[in-house]
Amino acid sequence: MKYTELVRPEILKQPVYEPGKPIEYVAREYGLDPDNILKLASNENPLGASxxxxxxxxxxxxxxxxxxxxxxxxxxxxxxxxxxxxxxxxxxxxxxxxxxxxxxxxxxxxxxxxxxxxxxxxxxxxxxxxxxxxxxxxxxxxxxxxxxxxxxxxxxxxxxxxxxxxxxxxxxxxxxxxxxxxxxxxxxxxxxxxxxxxxxxxxxxxxxxxxxxxxxxxxxxxxxxxxxxxxxxxxxxxxxxxxxxxxxxxxxxxxxxxxxxxxxxxxxLDDKDHVARSRKVNQQGQAQLTELFKRLGLDFVPSEANFLLLRVRNGKDAFEVLQKHGIIVRPLGGYGLSDWVRVTVGTELENARLGQCLEQIAQGPEAPVFFHQTTAQ
Ligand SMILES: Cc1ncc(COP(=O)(O)O)c(C=O)c1O
The missing domain is CATH 3.40.640.10 (Type I PLP-dependent aspartate aminotransferase-like (Major domain))
Known part of the structure; x- marks a missing residue:
């Protein structure tokens, strides 16, 4: 008898939660330096732990x-x-x-x-x-x-x-x-x-x-x-x-x-300084990314949390392209949002790197994955 016949039937129908890939895995897959990979995929705190x-x-x-x-x-x-x-x-x-x-x-x-x-x-x-x-x-x-x-x-x-x-x-x-x-x-x-x-x-x-x-x-x-x-x-x-x-x-x-x-x-819980800095860096980061996406003509949904939604042509493709550039974001097909990716707000430097990467993409052959009208045209 197979185990699938032994388990409760709802287990067979259970969708599997897909966590983001670990940095080391992405580095190996794309031949990148793990220290150069920027993970903006899981709404983690870019300032690190308290x-x-x-x-x-x-x-x-x-x-x-x-x-x-x-x-x-x-x-x-x-x-x-x-x-x-x-x-x-x-x-x-x-x-x-x-x-x-x-x-x-x-x-x-x-x-x-x-x-x-x-x-x-x-x-x-x-x-x-x-x-x-x-x-x-x-x-x-x-x-x-x-x-x-x-x-x-x-x-x-x-x-x-x-x-x-x-x-x-x-x-x-x-x-x-x-x-x-x-x-x-x-x-x-x-x-x-x-x-x-x-x-x-x-x-x-x-x-x-x-x-x-x-x-x-x-x-x-x-x-x-x-x-x-x-x-x-x-x-x-x-x-x-x-x-x-x-x-x-x-x-x-x-x-x-x-x-x-x-x-x-x-x-x-007592680390008031870390909490205050994290909140401030996040607010500044939201403003920085908002300005960036507006400049690039990208549609987006800002939030008060530490992430925002970015509209692209195809979320899965955009995720792949950014991953090749060493930036991991989260595609949202599982939420039925196939033309969006979720981007975690990073530090000022990290947000700027995302900006440079998107600007570079906008000029190249991968632009249609992100942009409805490419700046290259
Ligand atoms: C809305 C929301 N609730 C809960 C969680 C889960 O948090 P935890 O790490 O404590 O399980 C997350 C994690 O991303 C989240 O986004």
């Missing part, structure tokens, strides 16, 4: 023979203080992605529905499918979640509604008022997942704690992978009602978050 986080991680290595604190006691207490919530209202995960998967395992049964935007962060759909439930994808006109249409899509089968703000990859954000209106419309048996992976980049982020306090079924997810620059450690967290967090704590692995990452995250 220096305080790295220092703490180094110190924690000496205790590598010990199991980590399975309850993430210190981190939950620190976050509780930061958010003026109780430590029991937090769960820490191996990336916020793990928590999203746990939520689906906990809340969804086959036949249940989960409402999300058609170009919402793809991990939502993948985790819903993995739980055997049905993603209900609501169209996103103008690359924005249509909150009214999402509320209208809720049926008696709906158990979850997803909203990331800013969303990856479209970058759309939504006001406190609009989000509250959506939540107010949800029945009591629907959990609202608010994904705040890029919240620290915003001047003012929506605050759903009052709704949690009032008893709405709201859970918020955040990550250390973005502004804190700790993506390699895999660390995210959720906050919400102590009841739901307690249930998630039951089903997670006992030691799901490693000790080195916990130490790094604790220190990174």
């Amino acid at each position: 220096p305080l986080g790295i220092e703490a991680a180094h110190s924690a290595l000496a205790q590598s023979h010990l199991y980590p604190d399975g309850g993430c006691y210190a981190l939950r207490h620190k976050l509780a203080e930061r958010f003026s919530l109780q430590p029991e209202q937090f769960v820490i995960g191996n990336g916020s992605n793990e928590i999203m998967v746990l939520l689906c395992h906990a809340l969804l049964r086959p036949g249940d529905e989960a409402v999300m935007g058609a170009q919402s962060f793809i991990a939502f759909k993948l985790s819903v499918l993995l739980a055997g439930a049905t993603p209900v994808e609501v169209p996103m006109p103008d690359m924005r979640h249509d909150l009214e249409a999402m509320a209208d899509a809720v049926t008696e089968k709906t158990r979850m509604v997803y909203l990331p703000s800013p969303n990856n990859p479209t970058g759309d954000t939504h006001s406190q008022e609009a989000i509250e209106c959506l939540i107010e419309r949800l029945p009591d048996n629907v959990v609202f997942l608010f994904d705040e992976a890029y919240a620290e980049y915003l001047e003012v982020a929506p605050d759903l704690r009052p709704l949690i306090e009032k008893g709405h079924k709201v859970v918020c997810c955040r990550t250390f992978s973005k502004i804190y620059g700790l993506a390699a450690f895999r660390l995210g967290y959720a906050y919400g009602s102590a009841e739901l967090m307690g249930l998630l704590n039951r089903i997670r692995q006992p030691f799901n978050v490693n000790a080195i990452g916990q130490a790094a995250a604790l220190a990174a």
